[in-house]
Amino acid sequence: MYENFIFEGGSYKHRKLVELVEDLGGYIITKRIFAQEAHITFAAPSEDYDHIKRCVDEIQGMIRKAPLLGTEIAVISPTITRHHLPHPFCDIAEFLRRRGAQTNIIGLARGVGRRTAQINRRERMIIEEHDVAVLGMGNFERCIREKIQAFSDLKIPLVVTGLPKIEIPGCIYIGGCGRMPFKFKKLDEIDILKDIADGVERAIEKRKEEISIDPPPIPPFVVKDEVWKQVEDIKYSLAPAPLVLKINGLRIKLPYDKYHDQVSNVEIAGYRLGEISEIKRSVYRNRILVEMLGESMVS
Amino acid sequence: MEIYAESSDEVGALAYKMLAKDAIAELSLGRLINEVRIYIDIEKPLFFIRIKPNPSVKKIGMEDIVEITDKGDGVEMEITDEKYAPYLLDLLWKKYGEERVQQIERNYLEIKGVSKSDIMALPISELQEQERDALIQDMIFRIIPIGFRITKNLSENGMITYIASENPISEEDIERMEEIMSRPPEELSIDIKDIIKERERELFVPYKGSYV
Numbered sequence: 133m134y135e136n137f138i139f140e141g142g143s144y145k146h147r148k149l150v151e152l153v154e155d156l157g158g159y160i161i162t163k164r165i166f167a168q169e170a171h172i173t174f175a176a177p178s179e180d181y182d183h184i185k186r187c188v189d190e191i192q193g194m195i196r197k198a199p200l201l202g203t204e205i206a207v208i209s210p211t212i213t214r215h216h217l218p219h220p221f222c223d224i225a226e227f228l229r230r231r232g233a234q235t236n237i238i239g240l241a242r243g244v245g246r247r248t249a250q251i252n253r254r255e256r257m258i259i260e261e262h263d264v265a266v267l268g269m270g271n272f273e274r275c276i277r278e279k280i281q282a283f284s285d286l287k288i289p290l291v292v293t294g295l296p297k298i299e300i301p302g303c304i305y306i307g308g309c310g311r312m313p314f315k316f317k318k319l320d321e322i323d324i325l326k327d328i329a330d331g332v333e334r335a336i337e338k339r340k341e342e343i344s345i346d347p348p349p350i351p352p353f354v355v356k357d358e359v360w361k362q363v364e365d366i367k368y369s370l371a372p373a374p375l376v377l378k379i380n381g382l383r384i385k386l387p388y389d390k391y392h393d394q395v396s397n398v399e400i401a402g403y404r405l406g407e408i409s410e411i412k413r414s415v416y417r418n419r420i421l422v423e424m425l426g427e428s429m430v431s
Numbered sequence: 432m433e434i435y436a437e438s439s440d441e442v443g444a445l446a447y448k449m450l451a452k453d454a455i456a457e458l459s460l461g462r463l464i465n466e467v468r469i470y471i472d473i474e475k476p477l478f479f480i481r482i483k484p485n486p487s488v489k490k491i492g493m494e495d496i497v498e499i500t501d502k503g504d505g506v507e508m509e510i511t512d513e514k515y516a517p518y519l520l521d522l523l524w525k526k527y528g529e530e531r532v533q534q535i536e537r538n539y540l541e542i543k544g545v546s547k548s549d550i551m552a553l554p555i556s557e558l559q560e561q562e563r564d565a566l567i568q569d570m571i572f573r574i575i576p577i578g579f580r581i582t583k584n585l586s587e588n589g590m591i592t593y594i595a596s597e598n599p600i601s602e603e604d605i606e607r608m609e610e611i612m613s614r615p616p617e618e619l620s621i622d623i624k625d626i627i628k629e630r631e632r633e634l635f636v637p638y639k640g641s642y643v
């Protein structure tokens with residue numbers, strides 16, 4: 133069973149950890165070296181945690197579990213006006229990133245009001261490309277209950293935040309974080325962010341359970357490694373994270389029209405990537421989406 | 432300065448009270464405002480806000496915001512307090528016409544056919560009120576929910592009043608709001624500590640554990 137970890141420490145001798153992870157059959161997901169600091173995220177077999185911990189202690193770094201590593205999460209704000217952004221959406225997104233997730237903040241065009249709130253087809257498609265959506269709502273119970281109807285038929289798990297402490301069927305609701313004009317600084321406020329991250333974790337676990345009924349023959353982080361090695365131009369992509377790992381796939385930040393053939397011809401363990409996955413065009417900027425097929429679908 | 436927010440949903444009213452407090456602090460308007468009253472009708476929905484400005488703010492005169500030198504057929508004027516410049520220019524253009532008042536530089540004017548004493552005698556207490564009202568309006572539009580696109584300005588008798596909704600606003604709504612506002616304000620029975628509750632925690636938390 134693979135588990136995800138984040139390593140933070142000095143860059144001196146970080147190769148030692150990288151080599152150990154590779155020897156144990158793990159995968160390096162991201163490796164960022166800022167001057168003397170190293171920030172490495174990786175997946176490794178959970179039974180070898182003691183080995184890794186010993187190595188980390190030796191090079192005097194810190195290691196923690198990253199439950200949200202390898203997920204792409206949409207944080208949805210009703211608009212991009214100063215009434216809603218930056219607080220508290222940026223706090224939520226920042227907190228999810230600390231737990232290893234990749235987040236995208238999405239401002240809706242017409243998400244305002246109670247009767248007038250709506251979500252259009254393109255926004256819905258962009259949101260459904262993510263693994264989980266975190267939706268920020270307001271301060272009034274009735275408004276939240278009525279407004280949630282517009283978002284109820286999203287195909288991905290939904291985590292909703294709002295100020296009143298209520299329960300909403302069909303989604304994970306976390307109270308205490310409504311339309312607030314300040315940054316969350318106090319410990320009690322940070323606890324709410326922790327609650328939201330825990331809610332997202334629950335949603336991710338549920339999604340992973342669904343996938344584990346018919347898992348893909350090759351895990352997505354292996355696919356990511358191979359795409360990085362075999363598609364040369366991804367190294368020259370100007371996007372900050374050119375390859376984004378999702379629970380059951382990848383987002384490759386290259387134009388679909390030019391590169392989808394090359395991506396589908398990537399060879400992994402005797403398969404072509406096109407055979408074991410569905411390669412789609414992303415609604416957002418024509419990028420490439422790879423969605424892994426279940427084992428039963430692969431001949 | 433007092434802030435009152437009322438609604439049948441107390442949690443929401445408390446949130447708007449906090450929002451108003453924060454908007455006032457952000458624009459540093461605490462000295463200019465005596466009272467803020469907010470009423471939110473959830474059924475309609477309607478948002479009503481009434482602000483009582485502070486009348487005792489020190490009055491300014493022309494000598495505080497400009498420097499004037501006489502020049503035979505007219506005067507040269509430099510606006511030293513820039514925040515009043517747009518309102519002052521508007522006033523001078525209305526009074527003397529655009530041909531006689533020429534803006535040489537951003538804060539530098541030439542006015543023909545007037546003397547220094549004429550200009551000094553102009554009453555400018557209105558400028559101060561205009562500037563204050565503009566700031567207060569800015570604050571109001573930071574508080575009103577962005578979805579409430581239909582707004583009506585009901586300001587009169589020195590009170591700044593706005594009503595906003597996402598649905599059309601009828602005369603009856605306004606009358607109902609006026610009736611509610613004529614009652615003395617009620618204090619909220621809850622506090623933010625009832626919503627964001629303190630939790631038990633260890634006194635010592637390792638650095639990394641404190642933020643993840």
